[in-house]
Amino acid sequence: MSTARDTWHRPPFIANPILRWAVYLGVGVYVLWTIATLPIDWARVAEGLERAQRIFGGAFPPSFARSGLLIDGFLESLKIAILATFGGVLLSIPIAFMAARNISPLPIYYLGRALIIIARSFHPVIVAIIFVKAVGFGPFAGVLTLVVYSIGFVAKMLAERIEEIDFGQVEAMRAAGAPYLSTLFYAIFPQIMPRQIGLTIYQLDSNLRASAVVGIVGAGGIGSTLANAFGRYDYDFALAITMVIVGVILVSEAVSGQIRKRI
Amino acid sequence: MGPAGTGRVRNREIQMLKITELVKRYGSGDPVLKNLNLTIEGESVVSIIGSSGAGKSTLLRCINRLVEPSSGSIVLNGTELTKLRGRELRAARRKIGMVFQGFNLVDRLTVMENVQSGRLGYISTWAAVMRRYPKEDIRRAYELMERVGIAHYADKRADELSGGERQRVGVVRALMQKPEILLADEPTASLDPKTSEQIMGLLRDLAGELKLPVLINIHNVAEAKEYTDRIVGMRYGRIIFDDLPEKLDQDAMDKIYSGSPAADRAGTPGEMREAS
Amino acid sequence: MTLSDLHRDDWARFTPRQRMQRYAMFLLGALAVGWALGSIDVIWAWVWDAPVQMGDLFGRMIPPDPTNLDTILWVLWETVNIATIATAFAVLISLPVAYLAAQNTTPNRATLWLGRFILVSSRSINTIIWALLFVAIFGPGIVAGIVAIMFRSIGFIGKLLGEAIEEIDKRPVEALEATGASRFKIIAYAIVPQVMPTFWAVSILRWDINLRESTVLGLVGAGGIGIILQGAIDTFNWPEAATVLLAILVLVILGEIVSAFLRRRIL
Numbered sequence: 135m136s137t138a139r140d141t142w143h144r145p146p147f148i149a150n151p152i153l154r155w156a157v158y159l160g161v162g163v164y165v166l167w168t169i170a171t172l173p174i175d176w177a178r179v180a181e182g183l184e185r186a187q188r189i190f191g192g193a194f195p196p197s198f199a200r201s202g203l204l205i206d207g208f209l210e211s212l213k214i215a216i217l218a219t220f221g222g223v224l225l226s227i228p229i230a231f232m233a234a235r236n237i238s239p240l241p242i243y244y245l246g247r248a249l250i251i252i253a254r255s256f257h258p259v260i261v262a263i264i265f266v267k268a269v270g271f272g273p274f275a276g277v278l279t280l281v282v283y284s285i286g287f288v289a290k291m292l293a294e295r296i297e298e299i300d301f302g303q304v305e306a307m308r309a310a311g312a313p314y315l316s317t318l319f320y321a322i323f324p325q326i327m328p329r330q331i332g333l334t335i336y337q338l339d340s341n342l343r344a345s346a347v348v349g350i351v352g353a354g355g356i357g358s359t360l361a362n363a364f365g366r367y368d369y370d371f372a373l374a375i376t377m378v379i380v381g382v383i384l385v386s387e388a389v390s391g392q393i394r395k396r397i
Numbered sequence: 398m399g400p401a402g403t404g405r406v407r408n409r410e411i412q413m414l415k416i417t418e419l420v421k422r423y424g425s426g427d428p429v430l431k432n433l434n435l436t437i438e439g440e441s442v443v444s445i446i447g448s449s450g451a452g453k454s455t456l457l458r459c460i461n462r463l464v465e466p467s468s469g470s471i472v473l474n475g476t477e478l479t480k481l482r483g484r485e486l487r488a489a490r491r492k493i494g495m496v497f498q499g500f501n502l503v504d505r506l507t508v509m510e511n512v513q514s515g516r517l518g519y520i521s522t523w524a525a526v527m528r529r530y531p532k533e534d535i536r537r538a539y540e541l542m543e544r545v546g547i548a549h550y551a552d553k554r555a556d557e558l559s560g561g562e563r564q565r566v567g568v569v570r571a572l573m574q575k576p577e578i579l580l581a582d583e584p585t586a587s588l589d590p591k592t593s594e595q596i597m598g599l600l601r602d603l604a605g606e607l608k609l610p611v612l613i614n615i616h617n618v619a620e621a622k623e624y625t626d627r628i629v630g631m632r633y634g635r636i637i638f639d640d641l642p643e644k645l646d647q648d649a650m651d652k653i654y655s656g657s658p659a660a661d662r663a664g665t666p667g668e669m670r671e672a673s
Numbered sequence: 674m675t676l677s678d679l680h681r682d683d684w685a686r687f688t689p690r691q692r693m694q695r696y697a698m699f700l701l702g703a704l705a706v707g708w709a710l711g712s713i714d715v716i717w718a719w720v721w722d723a724p725v726q727m728g729d730l731f732g733r734m735i736p737p738d739p740t741n742l743d744t745i746l747w748v749l750w751e752t753v754n755i756a757t758i759a760t761a762f763a764v765l766i767s768l769p770v771a772y773l774a775a776q777n778t779t780p781n782r783a784t785l786w787l788g789r790f791i792l793v794s795s796r797s798i799n800t801i802i803w804a805l806l807f808v809a810i811f812g813p814g815i816v817a818g819i820v821a822i823m824f825r826s827i828g829f830i831g832k833l834l835g836e837a838i839e840e841i842d843k844r845p846v847e848a849l850e851a852t853g854a855s856r857f858k859i860i861a862y863a864i865v866p867q868v869m870p871t872f873w874a875v876s877i878l879r880w881d882i883n884l885r886e887s888t889v890l891g892l893v894g895a896g897g898i899g900i901i902l903q904g905a906i907d908t909f910n911w912p913e914a915a916t917v918l919l920a921i922l923v924l925v926i927l928g929e930i931v932s933a934f935l936r937r938r939i940l
């Protein structure tokens with residue numbers, strides 16, 4: 135009890151002091167350097183504030199005068215989302231089976247994984263400009279884009295679900311001499327079905343959100359309406375559209391959450 | 398330096414907690430505490446027993462105002478606690494240490510940080526955030542931790558410790574406040590019997606060493622009788638027994654516990670049950 | 674076990690009511706798809722032509738042209754910086770917002786609604802829409818991009834952090850209240866340590882997402898690799914576009930590896 139210690143230091147996160155200071159220094163230098171080299175043109179920013187005033191001044195009050203255009207845009211977004219969800223989920227099923235380690239032979243597994251990684255890695259807007267170039271402006275490019283987007287998420291989640299399935303049933307089927315497809319239908323589908331329905335509803339919600347974005351680069355839907363309004367300096371209409379987008383997204387999120395909770 | 402030196406030497410007036418006509422009602426229901434009177438003087442270890450729902454926790458929590466009393470008065474060493482607000486309330490709480498059934502440690506902080514959190518009311522915000530604790534606080538923490546046998550865990554995270562060790566941290570945290578009274582709400586209910594006895598022994602010994610009154614809610618009547626100087630029995634928000642442990646006979650037990658499930662009497666000494 | 678056993682076993686899982694619900698759902702889905710197919714405004718000839726067009730386009734991308742690779746890599750680095758700086762600022766700003774938006778820490782009703790309002794408006798407006806706005810304000814360039822990503826990320830991080838604050842174990846908080854500690858110190862000692870894991874996990878996750886988002890900012894003029902991609906596509910320089918796409922793919926995969934590493938290291 136003679137050890138009257140009166141100093142204490144919290145054990146550092148990185149024990150090695152050299153490494154620790156190197157990390158601190160590295161982070162500090164990186165942050166300072168990137169911020170210092172930001173090309174901020176203060177004159178432009180000051181001017182920008184004026185411009186912001188003009189934009190917000192022009193945006194209030196939001197104008198619902200062309201609500202016909204707005205509704206059309208929305209219906210188109212909804213159609214894009216529905217078709218893309220349908221197509222995306224349909225395509226996701228075979229891709230998910232390909233990408234499930236417990237079902238597929240290695241080469242097919244790698245192919246499935248590669249498809250998923252590619253679909254996930256590219257932001258839908260990039261995919262959209264490529265499709266717009268390939269198939270022209272309009273909702274079809276939007277559908278294709280969101281099909282890819284859906285595959286990136288649905289196939290990935292589904293593959294993970296398939297990897298967790300109970301193999302007892304599959305083996306029972308095989309033992310009963312069932313052909314491959316029957317095994318699929320009777321032993322695997324029932325196990326992944328509930329997850330699949332939840333994922334589909336979630337994806338429909340995501341696609342509706344995303345369709346508002348890909349429209350900005352010309353892939354149809356409400357996003358195109360918004361981009362046009364912005365391009366024509368119709369800030370009051372743009373604000374109206376944005377408000378409606380926000381409202382619809384909130385409603386759609388709530389509805390999809392409720393439905394997924396029920397099933 | 399001996400264990401007794403770890404506490405503040407109290408040669409001033411005797412510690413006293415005086416509760417009068419305390420009423421607590423949650424919402425609009427029946428009162429949970431009904432015109433309760435209780436005085437605790439000196440450095441005694443007092444246990445409060447009673448079946449669950451009797452109002453033991455509510456009573457303890459009214460003292461440090463984790464629960465707002467509905468009416469009545471609670472005076473600790475001359476300070477009326479029920480009327481305090483804001484800064485004054487915080488100052489009064491520093492004088493009241495509390496030990497919890499679930500330990501209530503911050504799992505992801507080290508033992509030392511948990512222990513020092515008992516001093517948060519005394520140190521500057523900067524020192525608290527930067528973990529720059531005053532030297533005498535660190536010394537005191539090591540002494541207390543050594544006293545209860547956890548000094549070697551100072552740098553460990555609280556969630557790496559066993560239940561008994563965690564409760565020791567809880568006790569040290571409360572003692573770091575240099576409290577004028579220590580409250581313990583079922584401090585051993587989450588522990589195995591052996592550890593439970595160790596903690597009770599520790600509380601009793603510390604009360605003696607630090608000249609500190611200790612008020613313990615406890616389920617286990619055998620432990621209450623063995624480790625405390627005075628037993629208060631509660632039932633339906635009233636005190637119906639208040640005497641020396643050896644005066645707690647079968648008759649009193651029945652009054653305190655009658656009609657309650659047998660589980661509530663866990664730890665009732667065997668011979669008592671047989672006697673009935 | 675025979676096939677029919679399994680079959681019956683399956684359907685026994687659903688009560689008739691559930692089965693009706695399922696049929697209704699499928700019917701509804703079919704109707705929705707039918708409606709969308711029937712009324713969507715596309716030129717079907719183009720649709721049938723699409724595979725050929727796509728094949729043609731990818732054909733023109735091969736082989737990718739690496740002549741501008743050094744510029745591409747440099748701008749890619751700039752893209753990383755946009756994501757990183759924006760995430761860092763967003764994290765700092767989302768802390769007080771999460772504090773306001775969590776029911777158990779917010780000072781009063783008004784601040785709760787203020788916090789929630791900030792979160793909802795930030796979250797439901799996409800990065801690209803924010804970017805459109807900030808390009809209009811700040812002019813084209815990386816600053817608009819950083820601010821746009823920041824604005825979108827605040828809602829994301831703030832919401833998850835606010836939920837983490839609401840889900841903390843309240844008992845340590847109570848214990849520190851009992852020691853007479855002030856509000857701020859209670860936050861520092863009992864709340865912050867508990868939300869730290871979520872804080873790091875959410876920050877890393879958002880950085881990973883922002884890496885992807887920052888690759889498209891350029892398409893609305895807000896800096897980053899998107900500008901080069903847009904330029905290549907507009908001039909029908911498909912081999913260079915292919916190089917950019919490959920670079921983005923590598924970047925995103927590296928980003929995932931880095932964030933997986935950080936998650937393991939920190940959590």
Ligand SMILES: Nc1ncnc2c1ncn2[C@@H]1O[C@H](COP(=O)(O)OP(=O)(O)O)[C@@H](O)[C@H]1O
Pocket residue numbers: 423424429447448449450451452453454455456
């Ligand atoms: N926060 C609260 N709100 C409403 N009722 C409570 C609350 N806390 C305790 N009670 C009620 O008060 C009574 C006494 O509870 P408590 O003081 O916890 O008893 P004990 O600690 O003796 O088991 C119980 O009937 C309990 O249901």
Ligand SMILES: [Mg+2]
Pocket residue numbers: 453454455583
């Ligand atoms: Mg209790």
